[in-house]
Amino acid sequence: MPPEAAALTADGLTKRFGAVRALEDLSLRVEQGEVFGFLGPNGAGKTTTIRLLLGLLAPSGGRATVLGNAVTLGGAAWRSAVGYLPGEVAFWPQLSGQRTLDFLAHLSQREPVERAALLDRLGLDAATLKRAVHTYSDGMRQKLGIVQALQCRPRLALLDEPTKGLDPLVQQAFYEIVAEARRRGTTIFVSSHVLAEVQRLCDRVAMLRVGRLVFAGDVADLRRTERRRVRAVFAADVDPQPFAHFGALVAASPREIALLVAQEELPALVARLGMLPLADLVVEAPSLEEAFLERYR
């Protein structure tokens, strides 16, 4: 991979299943070593995007590159440097966990140098690995899925809903695994609709809505572009109606108002409030969840 190459790029990537447009004209670039969040409600096109990036699906239009290589169907060598956790991870039920990991590492054509550490962190012991996978709980299967994706120390990991079915303690362990992988320079592309998780893990985020990209940028930028929530409490009665001019009035009474205000309207609003008997003023940046909901409203 050329040193300047992005970990992955999509250029006008489009996928149609018959009349259904699963993904429309997606363009994005993920740099090496970053943790990139891919957000969207169910059916937004997140899994389709990941499967296009892996060459499991053929695009209806556009193109993609992974680790500097054009993505095509079939078995290109660059896939040995990619780890993938499917959204609905499935294994061969009769195979033991150990056999499953050995087989998949062998197919990756790389040594499973991280396996022992991952098993230890996720609490999968040797006795569990000897059992057939069909005896595993959903959480154990998800842990096995994480291990198989990261055991060969991939340069790029595509993780589709990685914490699904994990209890909070194991989620915490997973976050540490991601942080450590990032320190080693692994690029991580995480699809999720757990916003707190994305907020915690990711440098940048892209948001999809019905197959279309609605935002791509820093998590901080996303929150910055969203409207602020302003709450003002007055020492005497005021007429709240003129404040509707500054933004969306969420709650209004003679002694208290709450409104959503665009960032550029804030100075004028604060100046106006300063002329009134102001008792308290709270200006809050939206949580990622609010930003997310606002995008999809």
Next chain:
Amino acid sequence: MSAGTLLAHLWRRHRAALLLLAAGNALFHWAITRVVPAAAQTGFVRELLDMAPAPVRVLVGEDLVANLSARGFLGFGWVHPFPLLLLGVWAVRVSAGALAGEIGRGTMDLIGSRPVSRSAQVTAAALGLVGGLAVIALAGWAGTALGLQMRPLEGVAARDLLPVAAMALLLFASAGCVALFVSATRREGGAAVSWCAGLLAGSYVLDYLARVWSAIAFLRPLSLFSYYQPQRILREGVAVQDVAVLAAVGAAGLVLAFGVFARRDL
């Protein structure tokens, strides 16, 4: 290398079934050698067969009825539905399970996201298919050989049955390759199994009906089973034309499987 890894994986998953099918076939063909009527009993068996309705005589094998002999009886063992079912189960199980089965189960994502070419996947399935069929067919032949060792029969040697076993292998390899093509076009193992088993059963029924019902006799060449006639092989040797047709159909199925699977969404 990936085809080898996939083949080992296929073996791990199907070995119990393969051993069971092979043992079943060996046991069946061994049992046939035990029930071949002795020279003194042939008169009674001939009377029995003469009384049977025409469709039953066709099913048993015209040659066996016309010329009751140990060779004919052993040949009947290779057209009996039981060993055909054993070979058919393997052909359908492997071809449907390897491609459509992996997609339907969701495990194809784990294989397809690794540096494994689509052609390696089809190659591994085809090798597993043919290898398993060879084991089952050879086990059947070994059953006959063992049976003949224990009860020598006049005018027949175990090696005479080898071309029959080879043709049984070729028949099911050919059908299995067509089934691989079907599997390469499906998204669910269940649907692929239904299609493949349906095609195999349809081909068998067509061959049978075309033999007993002269109005549709012209359709018989459309059935793969019409190119597999153990009793004629024992009498006249393997017909090159039969080998050519089965090989050509198998090759066409395989080429189509490679072509479709290389281009499809997983």
